[in-house]
Amino acid sequence: MENWLIKRAKLDPNKVALILEHADFTFQELNSCVQLFASKLFTSGIRKNDPIALFSDNCFNGYVAILALQQLGARIIMLDTELSFDSLDYQINDCKPKTILISDSAPTAEIKKVAWNQTMISDILSLNKSSDYHPITEFDNNQVASILYTPNHNDNNDIGVMLTYGNYFFSAMGTSLNLGVNQEDIWILTVPIFNTPGFSIIMRSLIYGIAVYLIDGFNVEQLNKALINERATIISLTPSMLRELLNALPQGQNYNSKFRCVFLGYGLVDNWTLLRCNMLGIPVLQSYGMTETTSNIAALSFNDAENKAGSCGQPFFTEQIRIAEINQDNIGSIEVKSPTIAIGYLNKQQLYRSRFTKDGFFKTGDMGYLDEDNFLYLKGRKEELIYRGNKIIYPKEVENTYRSINGINDICIVGSPNGGDDQVPVAYLELQKNAYLSSATLKEFGRHNLIDYQIPVEFRLIDKMPKTTSGKILHTKLLQLNYKII
Template identity: 70%
Template sequence: MENWLVKRAKLDPNRIALVLEHADFTFNELNSIVQLFASKLFTSGIRKNDPVALFSDNCFNGYVAILALQQLGARTILLDTGLPLKTLAYQLNDCNPQTVLISDSSDTKDILKTNGSHTMISDILSLDPSTQYHPISEFNANQVVSIFYTPNADKKDTGVMLTYGNYFYSAMGTTLNLGINKNDAWVLTLPTFNVPGFSIIMRSIIYGIGVYLIDNFDTDQINKVLINEHATIISLTPPLLRELINALPKGQQYNDKFRCMFLGTGLVDNWTLLRCNMLNIPVLQSYGMTETTANISALNFDDAENKIGSCGQPFFTTQIRITNINQDNIGQIEVKSPTVAVGYLNKRQLFHKRFTKDGFFKTGDLGYLDEDNFLYLKGRQDDLIYRGDNIIYPEEIENVYHNVNGIIDICLVGEHKSNGEQIPVAYLTLRDNSFLTSADLQEFGQHNLLSYQVPTEFRLLNQFPKTTGGKIMRNRLFNLKYKVI
């Protein structure tokens, strides 16, 4: 395939490619800036297939750096700017990059403490462009373009390697489902160091559509863009959707061209869906993971009302099946798709263990397909709670409790008793002056859940440990101080 950015600049030179708070850039302008930066990266010594780590927030220079590294044919390792020093050091030791590019707008106190070569993007900008530089002419579908680290069961993060082919087929599946057209513009507020955010950059170049780049999930700024600008799609996680809707000024509605909230993996509670429906905000739930280059199934506009709660049908490029079905008719989600990663960095054997003999990838997620082949997600297999002969699906219980006025967040985990059984305990954060008691919450559970699903204890936290996508990190809850209410 011809170099995507160069090709797009030829096809749509005057179409808006990127919108910042105080500036916008056409594809021709963006390409010129990217090529100049790539030339300076070449001066610094970066060449094709070199591993280069990028430590950046959602800033303009970070966006340009991502595209510039692709012009050189380098492998980009995306580093989460919110990770602790110990985790960053492990990832850098594992991927062994030639250098770490650091955006000047990022909080660098931890990354600068790690061993290895570091280069500030401002230092690259001060270099002279190389007269020897030429962008690569073609993108090889099998070439690794990005590496993302994801938590693994062995407590050591795993680098997921994704290719140009992965991103191309991911973009094709998404556009066939959503019907992307040249009038669309995607709001990018998810971190670019995660696959869902990075994929929006790739889709923009492939589709020829604009991107609104927003950092730090500023709900006021996002709502202003969705109200006043021509943004049509925004990708969010369920927790971030709740935050955004809660911050929407009363009486305001999004612009007439706005099409949907494209919701990533995770269950969304019915109360949030009801609020979005009342506000005339379409929500399209989807399913995917890092290893599948983000979304591989999603609701479309025609099915959104009839299949509430579903993650939609598998994309045209994807096969999904359910295996090892349990007593609740819930089973393990397995996937076959050209969007599945080509490997784990330095962990070839672990990657091969994730596949069945006939080539399906074992996701580790649980769900079911209905009679119309629509996927319903029930959560991670590792999160299940086994109480006697019954299975508890935590996200299902959490979504019920999100209907309780006064609860901000809630997370259900299984605590092992001395006899080996598990009991469900709930960690939660409450709004000021909520005055909820354990008795109140247990009574609510008895009226809205089966008896074995009701948490045995409710533990109040000041704050949940969360990922940059707003997802609660369950494995860290047992180490936190809490108050039983």
């Protein structure tokens, strides 16, 4: 396919492509900025197929750097700006980039400790443009567009997931057919650009020809202000981000008249949050996907949002989803076949091949079921299920039940050994300030809202839930924290 940015600048030169807090850029203006920056990257010595790591927050320069590296045909390795030194050091030594391109506004304390060639974006901007630079004319469907790291459940080392331009194109097609994206849509990008959902929004903007409203970090007041006063129509959020936005929404305020939906990813959302959104007239479309599937592969449509609340929707037109290894609860392993599946794991192709069935379906590691109308319901990660006697506990169900209690900021249910293969559920809690909840009160709540075997045997209070930047709770770190039994 023709270079996406250049193509879009030809088709819609005067259409707004990027919105910042104090400035708008048309596709023509954005393309001019990108080409100038790409020329300077060329001057610095970056060439086609070079692996370049990008360490950037959601800033204008980071956004432009992604598009500029694409103009050169470089392999972009996105680094999480909130990772520890050990994780960054492992990822850098795993991907071996030609250089680490660093945004001047990103937190650099940890990345600066990594012994590797590093280049500040401000240093690139000071270079002269090159007369020998020419952008690549075509994006090959099989060309690696990005490498994004995701946790590896087999060991403590993250995996570099290789996603192609073809992966992103088919992902955009599936999302568009489901959401009915139109030329007037403006997608708020507040999830990190170094994660698959954030990177995908940048790619969708070029494919759809829609504007991105770029917001750095998760500032609830700024986001609610933008959703109320600006012309944003779609926002991608995690369940925890959505809860925080609702808690901070000024009483009596509603989002702007053009706002269409919260596109919700990263797992299950509790019924209380959905009810609050319904009362406030905020459409919520739950979705399902992962890094290896180039973000979403299923999502609710507007027509089904009310009747199928709690579902992740039907598989996109581009996807095949099936349930395998169905257990006693009629829940099974979610498997998918799709053109959005990553082409490999960097330096771990044997592990990548092991994730596929003989007939080519990718084993996601998630559990769920399809109802009679082919709507997908997610029950949680396979390795997080708790086996108590002959019963199976799905932690997300228990967590979502307890989230309706006022005073609980977050909760995570884990299995604790109870002799042999038996486990019992234990709850880790993060409470709001001045909230007082006792173990007796929480167990009594459980007796009225859960089945006896689902009720946690212990409630452990912690200061802060350890999470990835995409909002997923880090279970391995959770078990290492100090806690107080309440």
